Amino acid sequence: MRHLDNNPICWIAVLLAGLLGGCGGDVPPGGKAAVGLATIQGKVISDEGPITSGAVKVTDARGQTLTTAQIGKDSRFRIQVPSGAAYPVVLSVDMGEGKMLEAAITSSLAVEQDITPYSDLVVKSARSLGGVTPENIARAAGGAIGQRGQRAAGFAAESPTPTSGPRLKHASGGGHGH
Secondary structure, three states: OHHHHHHHHHHHHHHHHHHHHOOOOOOOOOOOOOOOEEEEEEEEEEOOEEEEOOOOEOOOOOOOEEEEOOOOOOOEEEEEOOOOEEEEEEEEEEEEEEEHHHEOOOOOEEOOOOOOOOHHHHHHHHOOOOOOHHHHHHHHHHHHHHHHHHHOOOOOOOOOOOOOOOEEOOOOOOOEEE
16 A cells, blocks of 8 residues: 555556446447436427426436436426436427427436427437437537527527527536536
8 A cells, every 4th residue: 555655646547447447338339327316407398388297208328218207387307317327318208199309418417408399309310310329419409500590590480499408517516507
């Protein structure tokens, strides 16, 4: 132990070995396992307005349903994603008549994500690009922003619903950022 006391590089090596020792496991390509419980909250809003009943389902990158949470009368939900979840995870709401609204979360750092027609467009576009991976979500979000811009410019009907991307917690664990 005396060598560790005098050599900070050894401490760094021990710390990295401990952190990396937990890596691996059954995580699909493009998916990353979470390191702890993640709490995500948001609103569910359709083209017709706030959704005040139903459930939000969380599915991980392996296709496994992880958990569900009820939507409140204020259209809000709060859901805890278990540690070990393979990201990205998809939040989905069954709207009935074969319609779904979805949103994707790429990191356990996300703390807020609304489920809206915009977030749904991002998920559907990512799937059409080859799957819900962080790379395809980023590409799809860029395309969806362009489509929202066209709607705002009058090229298509503007959705009356507010939208937001995921809000992340800072690495320090406090506060919110974009």
